[in-house]
Amino acid sequence: MKNNNKVFLLKSFIHLAALLPLINLYWQAFADQLGADPVERVIHFTGIGSLNLLLITLCVSPLAKIIKQGYLLQTRRLLGLYAFVYAVFHLINFLAFEVQFDGALFISEVIKRPYITIGMAAFILLSLLAITSLNRLKRKMGKSWQTLHNYSYLLVVVVTVHFYWSVKSELTSPLLYFLLCFMVLSFRLKKLKRLL
Amino acid sequence: MLINTPKNSTLNDSDVTDENIYHGRRSLLKKMGFIGAGTLLGNSIVNQASAGLFGDDEPRFITTALDYKKDISNLDLAKTPEQKVISHNNFYEFGAKKEQPAQLSQQFNVKPWQLSISGECDNPITLDYDDLLTMFPLEERIYRMRCVEAWSMVIPWVGFSLASLLKKVAPNSRAKYVAFETLYDPEQMPGQENRRLGGGIRYPYVEGLRIDEAMNPLTLMSVGLYGKTLPPQNGAPIRLVVPWKYGFKGIKSIVGIKLVEQQPPTTWNLLAAKEYGFYANVNPNHDHPRWSQASERRITSGGLFSRNRIATLPFNGYGEEVAALYQGMDLSTYY
Numbered sequence: 175m176k177n178n179n180k181v182f183l184l185k186s187f188i189h190l191a192a193l194l195p196l197i198n199l200y201w202q203a204f205a206d207q208l209g210a211d212p213v214e215r216v217i218h219f220t221g222i223g224s225l226n227l228l229l230i231t232l233c234v235s236p237l238a239k240i241i242k243q244g245y246l247l248q249t250r251r252l253l254g255l256y257a258f259v260y261a262v263f264h265l266i267n268f269l270a271f272e273v274q275f276d277g278a279l280f281i282s283e284v285i286k287r288p289y290i291t292i293g294m295a296a297f298i299l300l301s302l303l304a305i306t307s308l309n310r311l312k313r314k315m316g317k318s319w320q321t322l323h324n325y326s327y328l329l330v331v332v333v334t335v336h337f338y339w340s341v342k343s344e345l346t347s348p349l350l351y352f353l354l355c356f357m358v359l360s361f362r363l364k365k366l367k368r369l370l
Numbered sequence: 371m372l373i374n375t376p377k378n379s380t381l382n383d384s385d386v387t388d389e390n391i392y393h394g395r396r397s398l399l400k401k402m403g404f405i406g407a408g409t410l411l412g413n414s415i416v417n418q419a420s421a422g423l424f425g426d427d428e429p430r431f432i433t434t435a436l437d438y439k440k441d442i443s444n445l446d447l448a449k450t451p452e453q454k455v456i457s458h459n460n461f462y463e464f465g466a467k468k469e470q471p472a473q474l475s476q477q478f479n480v481k482p483w484q485l486s487i488s489g490e491c492d493n494p495i496t497l498d499y500d501d502l503l504t505m506f507p508l509e510e511r512i513y514r515m516r517c518v519e520a521w522s523m524v525i526p527w528v529g530f531s532l533a534s535l536l537k538k539v540a541p542n543s544r545a546k547y548v549a550f551e552t553l554y555d556p557e558q559m560p561g562q563e564n565r566r567l568g569g570g571i572r573y574p575y576v577e578g579l580r581i582d583e584a585m586n587p588l589t590l591m592s593v594g595l596y597g598k599t600l601p602p603q604n605g606a607p608i609r610l611v612v613p614w615k616y617g618f619k620g621i622k623s624i625v626g627i628k629l630v631e632q633q634p635p636t637t638w639n640l641l642a643a644k645e646y647g648f649y650a651n652v653n654p655n656h657d658h659p660r661w662s663q664a665s666e667r668r669i670t671s672g673g674l675f676s677r678n679r680i681a682t683l684p685f686n687g688y689g690e691e692v693a694a695l696y697q698g699m700d701l702s703t704y705y
Contacts, residue, residue: 200674203673203674204673204674204675205673206671206672206673206674207673208673208674209457209458209468209469210450210453210454210455210457210458210468210669211458211468211521211667211669212673212674213667213674214468214521216674271674271675272667273679274667274678274679276665276679279662279664279665282662283661283662286657286662287660287661288660289660339660340660342466342519342569343462343466343569343570343571343641343642344466344566344569344570345570346565346566346570347566
């Protein structure tokens with residue numbers, strides 16, 4: 175199979191794998207099939223989904239190197255954009271269903287609650303990465319594009335801290351995610367040393 | 371006078387499918403299937419096929435109807451549907467996710483049960499399962515339930531006041547506090563066995579009240595909800611309900627009540643003292659460090675759009691009955 179076709183197939187798969195769970199989630203939530211408190215469920219699902227997609231995105235380039243399949247890099251932007259889409263839904267869920275468009279409450283929660291503050295910071299950073307993924311902007315930005323996108327390493331750690339900070343008592347899952355962060359970053363030790 | 375005109379669509383008690391029949395519906399279907407298909411196919415094939423088709427046939431915990439006096443004072447409160455009350459639970463002994471207790475507790479055994487009331491009192495006693503249901507006249511109490519996580523429900527509990535139980539054992543003058551303890555049985559409670567499932571809290575779960583809080587007429591020992599005995603996920607066979615405090619004070623599946631002189635340790639306070647105090651009175655003016663307590667999401671029927679965020683009331687709206695208990699206390703110090 176030609177690489178172009180492989181990329182097409184992979185991308186189609188990514189679209190399906192990212193969109194179908196999301197559609198299913200909201201379908202169930204609107205039909206009241208998502209347990210007694212669908213708000214909690216949609217918030218958690220989209221939040222964890224975004225973190226998962228970020229981690230997968232960061233796996234692409236090490237994987238492409240290891241198995242020597244350079245065309246895999248062409249799926250990276252799409253994966254990153256889906257991490258952003260999930261984050262957008264995560265934020266919409268919080269705004270529309272948790273605080274229910276109480277603007278004052280939303281702003282005070284973002285300012286007063288450190289875990290929401292850093293979640294919001296992560297969202298702004300992720301938005302910047304998403305916007306600058308447009309080819310035209312990428313070309314215009316030149317070298318500064320790479321500098322900006324190197325912040326994805328910081329981003330994944332901040333998002334994991336946001337998760338860790340939000341849980342009530344169960345720490346095993348957030349700690350597992352810290353381990354995953356460490357793993358995807360460990361492939362980039364040289365680069366990270368240079369950046370720091 | 372409240373005039374209630376029933377709509378055509380309104381169901382009566384007599385319209386409700388008996389619970390035993392409802393839970394047995396699959397075996398009923400199976401039996402019907404056997405008569406039909408069994409004449410065509412060998413029995414063993416049908417057996418295998420039906421086992422595969424009806425694999426979700428885990429027996430559910432059977433609750434039974436109770437005799438009780440109806441609560442006619444809180445009819446204006448829109449109740450949270452029973453299905454939501456019994457499927458959305460914080461009972462980490464059966465898993466820290468909201469849906470897990472209903473899934474992982476159906477084999478829970480409440481017979482035999484022993485609840486001992488001891489400590490600083492003249493007549494310590496131990497009650498068995500039947501005593502819990504028959505020792506006191508049962509009454510319905512429709513209470514608001516405010517979770518510390520900022521959601522709430524309205525639940526028709528059935529039970530008796532803790533005060534009447536405590537009077538039976540005659541507390542002495544050293545009884546300043548009441549300490550409660552949940553069953554510790556890792557074989558039956560997977561959350562106690564597995565730290566990840568159990569949310570990393572210490573077991574057995576313990577809670578406590580000041581004696582005057584315990585004697586307040588609102589404080590309820592609940593043995594049922596929606597007219598039937600409690601299902602395990604809600605704390606069968608007996609649990610505490612303190613409607614002006616956050617839900618985590620409502621300790622479930624209680625085996626021990628002890629009258630003590632010193633303020634007893636409480637589970638969530640041991641885990642994070644800055645976040646969960648001993649008193650845990652519902653207080654819109656004292657935020658949890660990580661989220662606001664000024665308002666709450668009331669869980670009623672419907673999906674994502676149909677629940678409302680409402681203002682949280684001091685003492686969960688029971689201030690008239692209980693505010694006097696805390697006169698002169700700084701509620702942001704004693705949260």
